[in-house]
Structures are given as C-alpha cells and as structure tokens.
Amino acid sequence: MVSKDEELAHLKKCLQKEVIKNTGAFSWISVIHKALKCPDRRFNFWWRIANYLHHVSNGQSIIAKRINWNLRIKYGVEVELGAVIKEGLSLVHRVGIVISRHSVIGTNFHVLQNVTVGVVIREGDKTPRIVIGDNVTVGANSCIIGSDITIGDNVAIGAMSFINKSIPSDCTVYTPKMDNIVKIKKSS
Structure with missing residues (x-):
C-alpha cells in the first residue's frame, strides 16, 4: 500500500514532466497555467488528478470517476x-x-x-x-x-x-x- 505522501509526490513528478514540461521547481501555479494555456496537456493533467484521487480514496472517489467519465467523452x-x-x-x-x-x-x-x-x-x-x-x-x-x-x-x-x-x-x-x-x- 502506498501512502498519501508517496501518491502526492508521484502526482507532482508526473505533472512536472507531462504538463509543465521542464526540470525547474514544481509549482501548482505553473501546472494550472500550462493546463489552461496548452490544450494538448489537459488530458494528462485531468487524468493524473483523477487517478490520484482514486488511489488516495481506495477507489471510492465520486469526483475521480466523474472526471474520468468526462475525459472518456471528450477525448475518446x-x-x-x-x-x-x-x-x-x-x-x-x-x-x-x-x-x-x-x-x-x-x-x-x-x-x-x-x-x-x-x-x-x-x-x-x-x-x-x-x-x-x-x-x-x-x-x-x-x-x-x-x-x-x-x-x-x-x-x-x-x-x-x-x-x-x-x-x-x-x-x-x-x-x-x-x-x-x-x-x-x-x-x-
């Protein structure tokens, strides 16, 4: 079982590489800015958030399921x-x-x-x-x-x-x- 801190560290590492796309310091402002500014990075942003919520809630997060459902509809x-x-x-x-x-x-x-x-x-x-x-x-x-x-x-x-x-x-x-x-x- 992975702890919430380890899940959060993994989320940040993934967002750094897939959404921010640089090796500088992690910043939530940079992540949100890139997710809004660069449409090609939005799927990764939202899926990573939903998967994080899914893992930390032991699969019980209604919000994670809703985000993933919307991603399926929007992106196929x-x-x-x-x-x-x-x-x-x-x-x-x-x-x-x-x-x-x-x-x-x-x-x-x-x-x-x-x-x-x-x-x-x-x-x-x-x-x-x-x-x-x-x-x-x-x-x-x-x-x-x-x-x-x-x-x-x-x-x-x-x-x-x-x-x-x-x-x-x-x-x-x-x-x-x-x-x-x-x-x-x-x-x-």
Whole structure:
C-alpha cells in the first residue's frame, strides 16, 4: 500500500514532466497555467488528478470517476482509474486508446491512436496484470491483450500488431502482414 505522501509526490513528478514540461521547481501555479494555456496537456493533467484521487480514496472517489467519465467523452480515451503509470505518459492522436486498470506501466510510455492494453480474466485465476517497462512505444492500431504479460524496457511495438505474449527488453516487435499489396483489376 502506498501512502498519501508517496501518491502526492508521484502526482507532482508526473505533472512536472507531462504538463509543465521542464526540470525547474514544481509549482501548482505553473501546472494550472500550462493546463489552461496548452490544450494538448489537459488530458494528462485531468487524468493524473483523477487517478490520484482514486488511489488516495481506495477507489471510492465520486469526483475521480466523474472526471474520468468526462475525459472518456471528450477525448475518446479510456485510461481506467487504478492503472499505475509512471511519469512520461504520451498519448499521441488521442482517439480509441484503452488502457486497463490492471496495467503497471513504466516511464516514458508513448502510445499512438487506437491502441488497447487489456487483460483476459479467466475464472479461478488470480488478478491478471500487464506490466510494461520503461521507454516503450506502441504503434497505431495495436493490441496488447492477455493474462500476466510482461513487456521489457526499450521496446518498440509496430503498428497493427497483436501482442499476447511477453516481450524481452531492447527489441522491436511487429506482426508480419501476409499480403500488403493492393491489387486492382480494371474491368473491361
């Protein structure tokens, strides 16, 4: 169990990197200024606040659920409350992204559009988790789905990939396409 002080320190570290985007001293005024001034940083600001409230209230915060619901409607992104994501979350082209609450994700997680990170829950199994290391990039239209999957550090997952097994650190993974040539036949 993480204390409220540790949760607050994590929140500040994430807001510093994702919203303020500098290495200077943390300031709530700077965070709010950047969240208002830079629309591309608002999702991260509000999701980090909602996830913080969710964690410190043991999942009982109505405000956190409401904020997350509004984010889903406005951005078309569902990062479930309860997911553990370290600083450096980058959601590029925020549409169709789904990240399960059973995810534990390291620093500098870079995700493109239409990506799913989800778990398969089988009857009788312990709660499954997907653990993703540091410096991982997931290409557009990819799915990471399974039970107890671990993806190592410094991994690049290519576009339109389906990942259902663990991946070691320091590699590039993609799902090969059988026939990617478009054939056009003219009618006579």
